[in-house]
Amino acid sequence: MPSPPQELPEKAFVSHAPGYWGGQLIDPSDWNDANWQLRHRINSLEKLEAHLELSSEERAGVLLSGSKLAMAITPHYFNLIEADNPDCPIRRQVIPRIEETLHDPVEMDDPCGEDGRMPVPGLVHRYPDRVLLLVTDRCAAYCRYCTRSRVVSGAGQQELHTDLEAAFSYLERHTEVRDVLLSGGDPLLFSDAKLDAILTRLRSIKHLEFLRIGSRVPIFLPQRITPQLCQMLARHHPLWISIHTNHPRELTTEVRSGLEMLANHGIPLGNQSVLLRGVNDDAEVMKSLVHKLLMCRVRPYYLYQCDLIRGSSHLRCSVSKGIEIIEQLRGHTTGYAVPQFVIDAPGGGGKVPINPQYLLQRDEQRTLIRNFEGRRFEVAEPTALPLIHD
Numbered sequence: 333m334p335s336p337p338q339e340l341p342e343k344a345f346v347s348h349a350p351g352y353w354g355g356q357l358i359d360p361s362d363w364n365d366a367n368w369q370l371r372h373r374i375n376s377l378e379k380l381e382a383h384l385e386l387s388s389e390e391r392a393g394v395l396l397s398g399s400k401l402a403m404a405i406t407p408h409y410f411n412l413i414e415a416d417n418p419d420c421p422i423r424r425q426v427i428p429r430i431e432e433t434l435h436d437p438v439e440m441d442d443p444c445g446e447d448g449r450m451p452v453p454g455l456v457h458r459y460p461d462r463v464l465l466l467v468t469d470r471c472a473a474y475c476r477y478c479t480r481s482r483v484v485s486g487a488g489q490q491e492l493h494t495d496l497e498a499a500f501s502y503l504e505r506h507t508e509v510r511d512v513l514l515s516g517g518d519p520l521l522f523s524d525a526k527l528d529a530i531l532t533r534l535r536s537i538k539h540l541e542f543l544r545i546g547s548r549v550p551i552f553l554p555q556r557i558t559p560q561l562c563q564m565l566a567r568h569h570p571l572w573i574s575i576h577t578n579h580p581r582e583l584t585t586e587v588r589s590g591l592e593m594l595a596n597h598g599i600p601l602g603n604q605s606v607l608l609r610g611v612n613d614d615a616e617v618m619k620s621l622v623h624k625l626l627m628c629r630v631r632p633y634y635l636y637q638c639d640l641i642r643g644s645s646h647l648r649c650s651v652s653k654g655i656e657i658i659e660q661l662r663g664h665t666t667g668y669a670v671p672q673f674v675i676d677a678p679g680g681g682g683k684v685p686i687n688p689q690y691l692l693q694r695d696e697q698r699t700l701i702r703n704f705e706g707r708r709f710e711v712a713e714p715t716a717l718p719l720i721h722d
C-alpha cells in the first residue's frame with residue numbers, strides 16, 4: 333500500500349470559537365454576535381500592535397493605508413493568523429504592507445474599467461443580459477488586493493454614490509436584463525430589513541429571473557449568517573450566493589455552519605478565489621481549499637488572476653501559475669472542484685476564460701487532443717461520405 337500523502341493541517345475544519353481576545357476568554361454569546369465582532373474590529377495601528385508584533389513593512393503599510401484602502405479585520409478572521417509566522421497567508425490578505433505604495437506602471441485605479449460602464453451611479457452594465465449593482469462601499473474586513481479599492485472602505489479618493497432608485501428604474505426600462513448581481517462592498521453587511529427591501533424591490537421587476545449576492549461575510553463574519561437572514565433570503569428565490577475565500581484555513585467550523593445554513597435554505601453557493609502570491613499559489617493548497625468547499629456544498633466558480641489594481645504587485649502571480657494550478661486539478665480531482673480560471677480584461681473587456689492547452693491541433697477532418705496525463709488522442713469529424721451497412 334502506498335503511504336497516504338502528507339496532510340496539510342489546513343485540511344481539517346478547526347473551530348475558532350469561543351475565542352480568546354486580547355488574552356482573555358470571551359463569552360461565546362459576545363463572540364457569536366456579529367455586532368460584537370464588528371465593534372471589535374482591528375482598524376488602527378494601536379489595536380493591531382496590541383495583538384500582533386508587526387514587521388517594519390507592515391507598520392509602515394498600516395500607517396499609509398488610511399489614505400488608500402482602510403484596514404479592518406474582524407476578531408474572528410484575525411484569530412486565524414499565525415502570530416509567529418511573518419508569511420502567514422491570512423495575514424498577507426488583510427494586513428497592509430509598504431509595498432502597497434509601490435507603483436507598477438501597468439497598474440490602474442479602476443482595472444476592470446467599471447466606471448465607464450455605469451449607466452447610472454453604482455450600476456455596471458457590461459454584459460448583454462446581466463448587471464452588477466454596487467449596493468454599499470463597506471465590507472466586514474478589507475482585502476489588500478481589492479479590485480474596487482478606489483471606492484471600497486471610504487478611505488480612497490473616490491466615493492461610491494449609488495443611486496438605488498435610479499438603478500431600479502433603469503432595470504425596469506431594460507427588459508433585456510434577467511440577472512442582477514448585488515455586490516459592493518458587501519451586501520450582507522446591511523440589516524435584514526434593508527436587504528429585504530432591496531430584494532423585494534428587485535423581485536417586483538418581473539423580467540428579473542435570477543438574483544445573486546457576492547459576499548465575503550460568510551468568511552470574515554460567519555456570525556452574520558443567522559436563521560433569520562437565511563429565511564429572509566429564501567423568500568427571494570431563485571437567489572444564489574457567491575462567496576470569496578482564498579485559503580483552506582479560512583474554512584473553519586463556524587464558516588462551515590454558516591454555509592450549511594445557507595445551503596439548507598436552498599441557496600446554491602459558488603466560490604470566487606483570487607490567485608495571490610504567498611497565499612494560494614500552490615496546487616496542494618488550492619486542492620485542499622476546493623475539497624473543503626465541496627464538503628461545505630460550495631461549488632468553486634472562478635479563480636481570478638489578480639487584477640492590475642494599484643499597489644498589488646507583491647500579491648500578484650504570473651498567469652502561467654494559474655494555468656499550472658488548473659492543470660494540476662483538472663482530471664486529477666472531482667470536476668465540480670475545478671474553478672474556471674479567468675482574467676478580467678484590463679481596462680474593461682469582461683472576464684476571459686484561460687485554460688491549459690488540451691487542444692493540440694484541429695482541421696476539418698480531425699481534432700488532436702491530449703488528456704490530463706498528457707496522452708494524445710485523435711477525434712475524427714463525422715465523415716461526409718454516405719455510410720455503408722456492415
Ligand SMILES: *Cc1c(COP(=O)(O)O)cnc(C)c1O
Nearest residue numbers: 456457458459462463464513683
Ligand atoms: C463578473 C461580472 C458579472 C457576472 O459575470 P458572470 O460571469 O455571469 O458571473 C456581471 N457584471 C459585471 C460587470 C461583472 O464584473
Ligand code: SF4
Nearest residue numbers: 471474475478517548
Ligand atoms: S470583501 Fe470583496 S469588496 Fe470587500 S475588500 Fe474584499 S475583495 Fe473588496
